[in-house]
Amino acid sequence: MPRRAKTIVAPDRRRLLNAGVALGLGAVAAGLPALARAALMPTARQTEGPFYPRHKPADTDNDLARIAGAPGQAAGQIIHVTGEVLAPDGRPIPGARVEIWHADAKGRYHHRGDWSLFRERDGGFQGFGAAMTDDRGRYAFRTIKPPPYGSRTPHIHFKVFAPGIPTLTTQMYFAGEPRNARDGILHAVRNPAARAGLIVPFAPAPTLEQGALQGHFRIVLAQEQRSGA
Ligand SMILES: [Fe+2]
Secondary structure: OOOOOOOOOOHHHHHHHHHHHHHHHHHHEOEOOHHHOOOOOOOOOOOOOOOOOOOOOOOOOOEOOOOOOOOOOOOOOEEEEEEEEEOOOOOEOOOOEEEEEOOOOOOOOOOOOOOOOOOOOOOOOOOEEEEEOOOOOEEEEEEEOOOOEOOEOOEEEEEEEEOOEEEEEEEEEEOOOHHHHHOOOHHHOOOHHHHHOOEEOEEEOOOOOOOOEEEEOOEEOOOOOOOOO
């Protein structure tokens, strides 16, 4: 059973993260209306990739742009990724653990297996973070927008653990990225609607944080998913 992520976000930033949840999730604040509960398309599965951390960093909170006890913050465009975890009938799933990991502003994963030796690692980036969904299924992260690397368009890896539901592993993408059109892993999702569900528009959110962008990624867990994928 995954353990609860330690929340060590400073009070002002915790408030920002909570505000981000409210900003992005008003429409589903109490779950979806009954009429809309017919069947949400489950979020498409994606490969885990080679860089899920073998050893978690000391700080695994939901602000990846700042490491507890370290000065400064990560290089790159600050983004807030907010969303909710739902069942296919639209019911929110509280108590789910949402994990993300992605490359730093230089395109390097904080993983021993990333041999990007020509790209210096950003020591201000946490590399991995976790959040628990609240009673409305909501989660929020503050991080940076990862750049493209190799053949990959920018993406954030997600793993979602929910009690009694098999784990979902997937990746989230950024709308408007030219490389989305030819990213082989993204297009491994053949169903256009399912693929579109992984691509998130980001927009300025000055009331949340000056200069930051915010995107909303809804995750729908299929009850029949098999674990381990
Ligand atoms: Fe990746």
